[in-house]
Amino acid sequence: MxxxxxxxxxVDGPRVAISGDSSGRLLTHVGVPAGVAPLFLGCTALAVRRMRV
Incomplete structure (x- = not known):
């Protein structure tokens, strides 16, 4: 899971950065949270809007 x-x-992103891993995993460890954040922020904004109305 x-x-x-x-x-x-x-959590793994800083570990990869500190260890100097050059396999390109750092882009994945930065990209996944950056891609998920707008989705979660949008869901939060919708929930707040529903509660206000």
Missing amino acids: HPLLPMTYL
Whole structure:
């Protein structure tokens, strides 16, 4: 289950950066949270809007 959660990539990203891994995994560890954040922010904005109306 943990490969589907964005927190996994947030924790492993600094590990990859510190170790100097050049396999391109750092882009994945940055891209997944950056891609998921707008989705979660949009869902939060919709929920707040529903509660106000």
